[in-house]
Amino acid sequence: MALPMAMLVVLILAALLAALAQTTTSEFGIAQSASQDTRALYLAQAGIEHQIYALKQNKDAGSVGAVNYPVTAGQEYWYSTALTCLLGCGVNGGSRRWQIVSTGEIRQANSATVLQTRAVRTLIEIHYAGSGASLFQFPTQVLTLRWEEVYP
Secondary structure (H helix, E strand, O other), rough: OOOHHHHHHHHHHHHHHHHHHHHHHHHHHHHHHHHHHHHHHHHHHHHHHHHHHHHHHHHOOOOOOOEEEEOOOOOOOEEEEEEEEEEEOOOOOOOEEEEEEEEEEEEOOOOEEEEEEEEEEHHHHHEEOOOHHHHOOOOEEEEEEEEEEOOO
16 A cells, blocks of 8 residues: 555656746746847847947948847857938038937857847937038037837
8 A cells, every 4th residue: 555655656746846847947948038138139229329339430321230249159149230311411511310220139159040139229310510621520419319129
């Protein structure tokens, strides 16, 4: 009588242990997915900041191409931007307005397979000043008019 009862207890404990292992594994996967999502958002925000920096240096700068940042051996982290001039584009005026859409991607190590992507769109206006030959060459003010996440 004791042997079947002991085997039943061992069987119940084994089932509980298997359920605990399954729960732990699924929680780890969920946490990893949330971490990748947050990193992709931060990469998209880094792309926006990189683009604004480029526009402050040169108001005729183009879009920031694909950037691997931080540089890792597996090249897992990427961002890029798309830039559209909305106001003051063709003139050498005192201000310009742009729409910047930046995308952050988490890729599988040593692969082009995208695991997670996030995008941010912003509308900015940069005012320039200067004098003489350097008229409208130096940024004096950066205004963020709109900042939003882009959902698929």
